[in-house]
Amino acid sequence: MATKNRAVPPIPIRYTICLRHTLHALLALGTLLDASLARSQLVPGSMDVHWNGGSQDCKAVVQPPIQMHAYNQRTFILRENLCATFEAPFMYLLVGSTKALLIDSGDVADPKLMPLASTVMQLLAADGPAKTALLVVHTHRHLDHRAGDEQFTRLSNVQVVGFDIDSVRHFYNFTDWPNGLAQINLGDRMVDVIPTPGHNETEVSFYDRNTGLFFSGDFLMPARLLVSDSSAYLVSAQRAAAFVRDHPISFVLGGHIELDANGETFPWESHYHPNEHVLQMTKDDLLALPGAIISFNGFYTRSGKFVLMDPMRILIALSVFTGVILIALVMALVLYLRRRRSSRTLQTAVQE
Numbered sequence: 001m002a003t004k005n006r007a008v009p010p011i012p013i014r015y016t017i018c019l020r021h022t023l024h025a026l027l028a029l030g031t032l033l034d035a036s037l038a039r040s041q042l043v044p045g046s047m048d049v050h051w052n053g054g055s056q057d058c059k060a061v062v063q064p065p066i067q068m069h070a071y072n073q074r075t076f077i078l079r080e081n082l083c084a085t086f087e088a089p090f091m092y093l094l095v096g097s098t099k100a101l102l103i104d105s106g107d108v109a110d111p112k113l114m115p116l117a118s119t120v121m122q123l124l125a126a127d128g129p130a131k132t133a134l135l136v137v138h139t140h141r142h143l144d145h146r147a148g149d150e151q152f153t154r155l156s157n158v159q160v161v162g163f164d165i166d167s168v169r170h171f172y173n174f175t176d177w178p179n180g181l182a183q184i185n186l187g188d189r190m191v192d193v194i195p196t197p198g199h200n201e202t203e204v205s206f207y208d209r210n211t212g213l214f215f216s217g218d219f220l221m222p223a224r225l226l227v228s229d230s231s232a233y234l235v236s237a238q239r240a241a242a243f244v245r246d247h248p249i250s251f252v253l254g255g256h257i258e259l260d261a262n263g264e265t266f267p268w269e270s271h272y273h274p275n276e277h278v279l280q281m282t283k284d285d286l287l288a289l290p291g292a293i294i295s296f297n298g299f300y301t302r303s304g305k306f307v308l309m310d311p312m313r314i315l316i317a318l319s320v321f322t323g324v325i326l327i328a329l330v331m332a333l334v335l336y337l338r339r340r341r342s343s344r345t346l347q348t349a350v351q352e
């Protein structure tokens, strides 16, 4: 049977454009739905907490050494008191079905002054005796993030990961540091490890897929961002931004707070933080970080809510400046003394 070969009329251009727009709108809607679905699958938690702001007179006011906030039933935020240490670092405990993870061990070693291990082990015991296997890791090697390690090393069923660069690379199996990602499996809870050097060469950030919390250590926090390698910092910020773009983020939680609610810095080493900035930062803050680092002048830069500085360079510049001033003063003094001596010699010669 012969069929009639009908010519298909071309689709008018305006309809093609219209279809393209509709397709784009649907794709955008799909992406939005994906993002909100991913967000809704996160285990929720609360950041409704007021952190203890220390005191102007720590000897007069007795405060508990550790403040603990339960973000949810299996996620805990711990902070060392400002009166115990001006660093007042934050530590994070994530409990999974087979293992728990402690991110950082704080700035105070002595368990009598800072009962960190006993606090953590009590929280784990409350979750059931079978769930006390613990892994202690660090955002980076600085002492204010690992001084409490000693409290854990002698405990059974606890593993403390080394803080030097070789230990970090080896433990997470980073073969092309600082590229790539690693994972920590806590049973029903997976945590991604993202290399973020720049503040320190060993710095890593952690992303908890369960809650969408991004733990940024000293890489991003409401505090002075101390840059030791600005090129590495920028690459890390770009890497972290690329990561969070594809992941739902509930909050970004760092290692310290050094800003007040208006974004002004507290004095260095202050034990008193009145009207402190909240701990939590956002996905947008992390996405804005690369731009802030690009604008960094190498010494001190305020860019939006970020305070970036390189303390070593500032110290060197100050030393050079002080040295130049001292040399100029000494030269001026020598010149003055020489002139005085020669004018006296001249006076004596005239008198004779």
Ligand SMILES: [Zn+2]
Residues within 6 Å of the ligand: 089, 142, 144, 145, 218, 255, 256
């Ligand atoms: Zn720190």
